[in-house]
Each structure stands twice: as structure tokens, then as C-alpha cells.
Amino acid sequence: MIYLNEEYKKQIEAHGERDYPHECCGLLIGRFDEDGRKVIVETFPLENAREAEARHNRTLILPEDVMRGERYARKKKLDVVGNYHSHPDCPAVPSQYDLDHALPVWSYIIVSVVEGKAAEMFSWEMENDRSKFNEEEIKKEEI
Ligand SMILES: [Zn+2]
Numbered sequence: 001m002i003y004l005n006e007e008y009k010k011q012i013e014a015h016g017e018r019d020y021p022h023e024c025c026g027l028l029i030g031r032f033d034e035d036g037r038k039v040i041v042e043t044f045p046l047e048n049a050r051e052a053e054a055r056h057n058r059t060l061i062l063p064e065d066v067m068r069g070e071r072y073a074r075k076k077k078l079d080v081v082g083n084y085h086s087h088p089d090c091p092a093v094p095s096q097y098d099l100d101h102a103l104p105v106w107s108y109i110i111v112s113v114v115e116g117k118a119a120e121m122f123s124w125e126m127e128n129d130r131s132k133f134n135e136e137e138i139k140k141e142e143i
Contacts (some may be wrong), residue, residue, distance in 0.1 A: 003039045013118035027069040028082040030128030082107030102126040
């Protein structure tokens with residue numbers, strides 16, 4: 001389960017709309033609770049580093065971006081708990097490319113952007129054996 005309040009949800013949607021028709025990407029900064037829940041405390045937008053031709057359907061996060069995010073989170077006594085990206089004119093369902101590049105434990109929030117407008121949003125967690133993603137419930141408020 002992942003907690004994402006309305007404000008951060010809107011930030012992710014706005015980033016997806018801004019970068020349309022390209023994919024946007026960013027890191028999710030927050031904390032892991034004892035029971036495995038994740039709470040998003042901030043979003044950390046990144047530049048999509050893929051070459052221009054591939055940018056509409058592939059995101060690439062550079063190692064230095066991840067380190068920058070980790071350092072930023074650590075300074076605030078938080079963690080990088082996942083990644084978000086957009087799927088322009090595609091459903092918010094992970095691709096094989098997403099699965100091939102996924103990290104365990106991280107949450108992958110995908111927002112579908114249809115004709116420039118943010119649509120459905122889902123969060124995904126990779127199965128431990130890397131065979132697939134499982135949908136993870138997104139909750140608005142931490143209880
Ligand atoms: Zn994707």
C-alpha cells in the first residue's frame with residue numbers, strides 16, 4: 001500500500017502533462033513504515049535522459065540522478081521509495097521494459113496521459129522473482 005496525497009498526485013499528473021508527448025519521470029521520496037507501507041512525502045522530478053527519438057516511450061534514470069535523490073532524501077531523513085513516470089497515450093500498466101529495469105521494494109507509479117490530459121494512475125510493485133508487477137493500492141490519506 002502506498003500513501004499519496006492529492007497534492008503529490010496532482011504534481012505527478014502535471015509533470016506528465018507538461019512533458020507530453022514524451023514520458024516524464026521522477027523519484028518518490030518518503031518513508032517505509034514497519035508494515036511495508038510507503039508514505040510519499042515529496043516528489044522529485046527528473047529529466048528524461050533517453051535520446052529524443054525514444055523519449056516518448058522509454059524513460060531512463062541516470063545513476064547520478066538516483067544518487068542526487070538519495071542524498072536529498074537522506075538530508076531530510078527520508079528514503080527514495082520509488083519512481084513515477086508517464087505513459088503518453090498508453091494505459092498506466094507497466095511495460096516489459098519497465099519490468100526489466102525495475103528494482104525490488106520500490107513502488108512504480110504510472111500515470112496515463114491521453115491527448116495531453118492526465119488520466120488513470122496506478123502504482124505497481126515488482127514480484128520478488130522479477131516475473132511480474134503487482135498492483136499496489138494507492139491511498140490518499142495516511143491513517
Ligand atoms: Zn513505463
